[in-house]
Amino acid sequence: MYRFSQSVSSLRSSAIRDLMSLATRADMISFAGGMPDNELFPVNEVQTIVNEMSVTERRVAMQYGPTTGYPPLIEALTEWLRKKGFPMDSNKLIITTGSLQAINIFGKMFIDPGDVILTENPAFIGALSAFGSYMPDIHGIDMDGDGIVIQQLKEVLLLNPKFLYITPTFHNPAGITYSQQRRKELLEVMSGTEIPILEDDAYGELYFEEDANEAIVPLKVQSENENLICYTGSFSKIFGPGMRLGFMLVGDEFYRKAELCKQCLDACSPTFTQVLTHRFLASGQLDNYVARIRTIYKQRCECMIDAIKTYFPEEATFVKPKGGFYIWIKLPQGIDEMELLKEVIAEGAVFVVGSTFDPQGKSNGYIRVSYCNTDEEKIVKGMKIIGDTLKSKMKHN
Amino acid sequence: MYRFSQSVSSLRSSAIRDLMSLATRADMISFAGGMPDNELFPVNEVQTIVNEMSVTERRVAMQYGPTTGYPPLIEALTEWLRKKGFPMDSNKLIITTGSLQAINIFGKMFIDPGDVILTENPAFIGALSAFGSYMPDIHGIDMDGDGIVIQQLKEVLLLNPKFLYITPTFHNPAGITYSQQRRKELLEVMSGTEIPILEDDAYGELYFEEDANEAIVPLKVQSENENLICYTGSFSKIFGPGMRLGFMLVGDEFYRKAELCKQCLDACSPTFTQVLTHRFLASGQLDNYVARIRTIYKQRCECMIDAIKTYFPEEATFVKPKGGFYIWIKLPQGIDEMELLKEVIAEGAVFVVGSTFDPQGKSNGYIRVSYCNTDEEKIVKGMKIIGDTLKSKMKHN
Numbered sequence: 001m002y003r004f005s006q007s008v009s010s011l012r013s014s015a016i017r018d019l020m021s022l023a024t025r026a027d028m029i030s031f032a033g034g035m036p037d038n039e040l041f042p043v044n045e046v047q048t049i050v051n052e053m054s055v056t057e058r059r060v061a062m063q064y065g066p067t068t069g070y071p072p073l074i075e076a077l078t079e080w081l082r083k084k085g086f087p088m089d090s091n092k093l094i095i096t097t098g099s100l101q102a103i104n105i106f107g108k109m110f111i112d113p114g115d116v117i118l119t120e121n122p123a124f125i126g127a128l129s130a131f132g133s134y135m136p137d138i139h140g141i142d143m144d145g146d147g148i149v150i151q152q153l154k155e156v157l158l159l160n161p162k163f164l165y166i167t168p169t170f171h172n173p174a175g176i177t178y179s180q181q182r183r184k185e186l187l188e189v190m191s192g193t194e195i196p197i198l199e200d201d202a203y204g205e206l207y208f209e210e211d212a213n214e215a216i217v218p219l220k221v222q223s224e225n226e227n228l229i230c231y232t233g234s235f236s237k238i239f240g241p242g243m244r245l246g247f248m249l250v251g252d253e254f255y256r257k258a259e260l261c262k263q264c265l266d267a268c269s270p271t272f273t274q275v276l277t278h279r280f281l282a283s284g285q286l287d288n289y290v291a292r293i294r295t296i297y298k299q300r301c302e303c304m305i306d307a308i309k310t311y312f313p314e315e316a317t318f319v320k321p322k323g324g325f326y327i328w329i330k331l332p333q334g335i336d337e338m339e340l341l342k343e344v345i346a347e348g349a350v351f352v353v354g355s356t357f358d359p360q361g362k363s364n365g366y367i368r369v370s371y372c373n374t375d376e377e378k379i380v381k382g383m384k385i386i387g388d389t390l391k392s393k394m395k396h397n
Numbered sequence: 398m399y400r401f402s403q404s405v406s407s408l409r410s411s412a413i414r415d416l417m418s419l420a421t422r423a424d425m426i427s428f429a430g431g432m433p434d435n436e437l438f439p440v441n442e443v444q445t446i447v448n449e450m451s452v453t454e455r456r457v458a459m460q461y462g463p464t465t466g467y468p469p470l471i472e473a474l475t476e477w478l479r480k481k482g483f484p485m486d487s488n489k490l491i492i493t494t495g496s497l498q499a500i501n502i503f504g505k506m507f508i509d510p511g512d513v514i515l516t517e518n519p520a521f522i523g524a525l526s527a528f529g530s531y532m533p534d535i536h537g538i539d540m541d542g543d544g545i546v547i548q549q550l551k552e553v554l555l556l557n558p559k560f561l562y563i564t565p566t567f568h569n570p571a572g573i574t575y576s577q578q579r580r581k582e583l584l585e586v587m588s589g590t591e592i593p594i595l596e597d598d599a600y601g602e603l604y605f606e607e608d609a610n611e612a613i614v615p616l617k618v619q620s621e622n623e624n625l626i627c628y629t630g631s632f633s634k635i636f637g638p639g640m641r642l643g644f645m646l647v648g649d650e651f652y653r654k655a656e657l658c659k660q661c662l663d664a665c666s667p668t669f670t671q672v673l674t675h676r677f678l679a680s681g682q683l684d685n686y687v688a689r690i691r692t693i694y695k696q697r698c699e700c701m702i703d704a705i706k707t708y709f710p711e712e713a714t715f716v717k718p719k720g721g722f723y724i725w726i727k728l729p730q731g732i733d734e735m736e737l738l739k740e741v742i743a744e745g746a747v748f749v750v751g752s753t754f755d756p757q758g759k760s761n762g763y764i765r766v767s768y769c770n771t772d773e774e775k776i777v778k779g780m781k782i783i784g785d786t787l788k789s790k791m792k793h794n
Binding site: 002036130257265271 | 398399400401402403404405408409432433435436438440443444447448452455456457458459460461462494495497498501505506507508509512523526527529530531559560591592593625633636637638639640641654657658660661662663664665666667668669670672673
């Protein structure tokens, strides 16, 4: 009889995916997904781009491209990142098939079975699954409203970890943004080591206030050891996930290894969508588009916060997001989040339970609600369902 | 100091890629690549498809899709394969980011470090690299003009291999097609085992004669143990590689594991290009397009064969391809293929040396020339360069 590999035998279907299947029921109000709103996509701009492509571009768009990416897109993205302060002269870009692929490649570059790696707790489920496929020993570090707890970081650094994975800005699922003080402390602690950092910044462009954004400086931009930092970004939230494009920014040595990994995975990212993305970025349309959706996501976030304040028991607490897609709500003590979910689904709404984002899958008394893909009317209606259900459960406790 | 994982440390940049960089010089006649001809892509058809897409399709095209693929594409591809005799009721499709990703996923599903796997020798370099990233012990089985040598297969089956990887139709690089007799023998030998087969059929649609094609039956179609066969195909040669789309056809158990692997790698294949590919396939345009390019590739193949007969020493031998992109030429004894390559490049043409496709990278006295991406005038000119250089080297030997 055939035998599967150990790594694939260890993979388990995640709870979030089962939830997602519920969330696609037409009448369900979903706060579960992390996908942008279909109605906000720049479909007309894409249409115009396709019609304006030259014959040469049309042909190139259908051909294999370099493993590291379509050169005009790399060039435009390099300049875009340079303006944001990234060290583009000492680093190179690889265009990846979504930023999840960049995260997967980074996992493959470092993890041998049994190796210790560090993540936040909670952490992005996609990254946990990608890392998990290489069979590491994942240690999650708790977070407060300012970022990971530095004392815990110091302790787990003694375990000789292969790398630290963090999402310092508009965290998924925790909704928080690392304070500048916490970023500084983190970099100080890490500077005593040679441990690489994977900085995931899939949501960084989706800030709500210009002022707040200026105070948020990526680790890659401010670290004195930036060569140890792999910075990843995504076009999924600022253009469209269907393009399947993200990127990683790394120094020479990481670049060479990552390119070899990418070569084995899918040879190159889709050229067709890279050509579209190049034009969208280089023309300035991306910046205009993101400015527009920032306002909409901000309004939805404020609407959701108002609904929480109106309908939730005051024992439910959360940190107000400065950007991104998510609010991470700590439930009143004694509420079982799986029980809550079942009752809420019966009433017509859905969210994701906190245990989904725990590296060990442990229950933690939190739920994640996203406001990205739901209009304000539904946000109010759906949050009322969750709040009412919560209050009713508290009465019966 | 940071330490890379063992698997990534073992990856080496392949000779073929260094060659490819030479092959992009504007004045070079390249027989090195496996990419279709830019000028043959159906760019007008794609343009029309984009303009005819509904608003809903435009939005869906920019969104995440199911991990296993865009449902309308899966449906159309299911019916297309059913007509070709594939067992679609007992199997499921996963749309992958190129068929290389399907091959990589299959490698991940089965290979633990040190496991024996079986391939042909020579074999597709992309598959060798993908498998290599999981650190197997690769045993290559020699081929003659009818397929792998059955006696050798029997011997290596004693090594308890995890799987057998083969490309029975229009082989890359060997240009051969397994005879029906050899397919039968292979399936008989394998039926005594429970060893899975990965059947790579990236070129199957590119046959030169309708009659010959009817005699070519995929193993997945004719095996009594088809549940042990993972069949992979690609849209790269019949639509465009820039779409980055391929597929795997597998039974339930392989499907579940493959879906989990795919989920960790890039969550889903690019939706935008899946929407285009769905319309291209479902409308019948794909079949019309492939009928057209078949004729062109056949003419180029015949032109190349004529040029070999005209310009090469008669000691150089090859099996005439029935389809696909490649001719695999056995050089006259005593000719060093790397030396030949250097001299040919100096004269303005390029091919790939045979050792590139040997699982252990050993020299084998062969070269691969592809006729897919070069017009007839250049084929004649370039093959004359190789032939003249060969003859000159033989004189000096």
